[in-house]
Amino acid sequence: MMRLPPFRYFAPATLPEAVKVLADYGPAAMVLAGGTDLLPNMKRRQFTPQALVSVQQLKELRGIRETENGSVIISAGITLHELAAHPLIVSRYPALAQAAALISTPQIRNTGTLGGNVCLDTRCNYYNQSYSWRKALGFCLKKDGDICWVAPGSAKCLAISSSDTAPVLVSLGATFLLVRQGSERLVPAVDFFRDDGINYLNKDPEELLTEVHLPPPQGTRSTYLKLRRRGSFDFPVLGVAAVLRIEPDGVCTAAKIVLGAAACKPRVADNAADMLIGQKVTQALITLVAQEAAKLAKPLDNTDFAYGYRKRMAEVFVRQALTKLAE
Amino acid sequence: MANKVHVETTLNGEAVEFLCEPRQSLLEVLRDVLGFTGTKEGCLTGDCGACSVILDGRISCSCLVLGVEAQGKNIQTVEGLAQADKLHPLQQKFLEHAALQCGICTPGFLVAAKALLDRNPNPTEHEVRYGLAGNLCRCTGYDKIVRAVLDAAAVMQGR
Ligand SMILES: Cc1cc2nc3c(=O)[nH]c(=O)nc-3n(C[C@H](O)[C@H](O)[C@H](O)COP(=O)(O)OP(=O)(O)OC[C@H]3O[C@@H](n4cnc5c(N)ncnc54)[C@H](O)[C@@H]3O)c2cc1C
Ligand code: SF4
Ligand code: FES
Ligand code: FES
Numbered sequence: 001m002m003r004l005p006p007f008r009y010f011a012p013a014t015l016p017e018a019v020k021v022l023a024d025y026g027p028a029a030m031v032l033a034g035g036t037d038l039l040p041n042m043k044r045r046q047f048t049p050q051a052l053v054s055v056q057q058l059k060e061l062r063g064i065r066e067t068e069n070g071s072v073i074i075s076a077g078i079t080l081h082e083l084a085a086h087p088l089i090v091s092r093y094p095a096l097a098q099a100a101a102l103i104s105t106p107q108i109r110n111t112g113t114l115g116g117n118v119c120l121d122t123r124c125n126y127y128n129q130s131y132s133w134r135k136a137l138g139f140c141l142k143k144d145g146d147i148c149w150v151a152p153g154s155a156k157c158l159a160i161s162s163s164d165t166a167p168v169l170v171s172l173g174a175t176f177l178l179v180r181q182g183s184e185r186l187v188p189a190v191d192f193f194r195d196d197g198i199n200y201l202n203k204d205p206e207e208l209l210t211e212v213h214l215p216p217p218q219g220t221r222s223t224y225l226k227l228r229r230r231g232s233f234d235f236p237v238l239g240v241a242a243v244l245r246i247e248p249d250g251v252c253t254a255a256k257i258v259l260g261a262a263a264c265k266p267r268v269a270d271n272a273a274d275m276l277i278g279q280k281v282t283q284a285l286i287t288l289v290a291q292e293a294a295k296l297a298k299p300l301d302n303t304d305f306a307y308g309y310r311k312r313m314a315e316v317f318v319r320q321a322l323t324k325l326a327e
Numbered sequence: 328m329a330n331k332v333h334v335e336t337t338l339n340g341e342a343v344e345f346l347c348e349p350r351q352s353l354l355e356v357l358r359d360v361l362g363f364t365g366t367k368e369g370c371l372t373g374d375c376g377a378c379s380v381i382l383d384g385r386i387s388c389s390c391l392v393l394g395v396e397a398q399g400k401n402i403q404t405v406e407g408l409a410q411a412d413k414l415h416p417l418q419q420k421f422l423e424h425a426a427l428q429c430g431i432c433t434p435g436f437l438v439a440a441k442a443l444l445d446r447n448p449n450p451t452e453h454e455v456r457y458g459l460a461g462n463l464c465r466c467t468g469y470d471k472i473v474r475a476v477l478d479a480a481a482v483m484q485g486r
Contacts, residue, residue: 002371002372003350003355004350004351004352005350006348006349006350007349007350008349009332009349009393009395011395011396011398032393034391035391035392035393035396036373036388036391039352039390039391039393040371040372040373040391043371043372044372052349054396056396081385104373104461105373105376105460105461105462106386106439106457106458106460106461107373107376107379107386107387107388107439107461108373108388108391108461110382110385110386110387111382111387111388111391111392231460232460232461233374233460233461
């Protein structure tokens with residue numbers, strides 16, 4: 001059962017051709033970028049699309065460029081390795097370079113793309129299992145079943161947003177360009193992710209993510225910290241993205257804290273971040289802010305490590321991230 | 328049976344063509360269609376690195392690449408390391424350092440180490456460990472593998 005199910009394969013040479021196939025097939029087609037999330041999921045029969053549309057040939061999905069106003073536009077097909085090493089990203093958005101470098105393994109970073117990371121399927125111990133494992137249990141809400149094993153009373157799937165770049169892109173105020181046949185739209189990252197383990201993206205199957213737009217950093221510093229069991233391979237069980245601007249007089253004039261792998265979507269800790277605005281960033285204040293931010297982490301028993309520990313670590317990691325940026 | 332696709336690629340420096348179904352991974356094509364069984368099958372989900380090959384100069388998991396995606400690409404596998412009867416220095420040093428026990432992970436490690444040394448001929452121990460972080464070994468405890476790669480790098484640098 002770990003072979004791929006059959007599908008029709010399309011490798012369009014241009015963006016218009018790609019969005020046409022996506023429009024023709026609708027929900028029956030899926031986009032194939034690096035395939036490092038999609039193909040394992042298809043082997044486990046979490047997806048059995050009729051058609052795969054490879055976007056590897058599309059020139060429109062390659063490259064990183066700077067615009068006149070100082071924004072940076074990253075094409076969705078850029079690999080995680082390219083992203084982690086790109087001078088513009090390393091110098092201006094270090095949190096994004098750090099997050100990309102912390103994903104999985106060298107093999108996966110060479111193939112996996114930013115677009116695929118943003119659209120990464122949500123994860124859960126009861127879902128990321130082989131077909132026979134899931135069948136033995138009677139399946140679950142997210143795929144083929146009618147109960148949630150994590151919270152049997154829940155009408156909603158609580159699978160976890162496990163992308164390392166998603167919380168960072170939300171914290172940096174990124175916007176995503178979505179293209180479909182005949183039209184396109186820009187969506188702020190914060191509105192792209194939905195609080196639902198099944199319908200976790202504000203995106204139609206016909207839409208292709210082509211670009212990630214990053215606003216100029218405007219004097220901010222950023223960082224990303226990741227909790228996982230092994231220093232390689234493992235998905236985050238907690239990610240903390242933080243952005244701060246500290247003026248020469250030591251006063252903080254911009255702050256953003258976003259928690260990853262703590263819910264179905266990245267959680268934005270604005271109450272906590274706002275406590276920093278107009279203040280000197282002292283260790284005492286950082287401690288209070290971290291306590292406030294950690295209130296948003298409501299880990300469940302559906303990934304690695306005990307959830308009580310993950311909750312405590314949310315506070316510790318926010319403190320560490322802010323301390324690093326305030327130095 | 329779905330329609331087969333004709334694919335042209337370069338394998339260990341030689342032009343190769345094959346027919347495969349879209350659903351066949353590059354790993355299946357290498358092993359079952361082309362008979363290149365040096366590349367090993369472990370998890371099939373990107374979690375072990377036993378299937379590592381060098382694709383256009385970079386290591387990838389061949390279990391997560393479709394055979395049809397190899398069109399026009401340059402593939403290097405463990406079979407491309409030795410020159411006739413002469414082992415590649417990495418292979419020689421793996422033997423000398425006893426950097427393998429059961430051997431299932433070895434082709435993946437050799438290929439990952441080759442990709443690393445191609446790019447960085449004189450790596451630190453830290454860089455070797457980072458470069459091999461996508462390959463699992465259940466037997467050796469990794470230390471001998473790291474020593475073997477560092478030693479091979481030294482030999483290849485003429486040290
Ligand atoms: C062993 C292992 C460890 C991993 N560890 C991590 C980790 O630590 N952190 C992490 O974040 N991820 C991890 N991943 C997941 C995955 O490798 C990465 O998220 C990667 O960036 C996915 O990119 P891809 O190009 O391979 O996506 P694909 O697998 O090609 O696609 C993923 C999903 O996105 C959709 N998609 C892709 N591109 C587009 C697009 N341009 N427009 C619209 N939809 C699109 C696909 O249809 C699919 O639904 C891991 C995977 C493996 C196998
Ligand atoms: S959270 Fe519940 S419904 Fe969602 S994948 Fe896990 S067990 Fe299934
Ligand atoms: S078989 Fe490909 S990574 Fe394990
Ligand atoms: S030698 Fe047995 S797994 Fe590495």
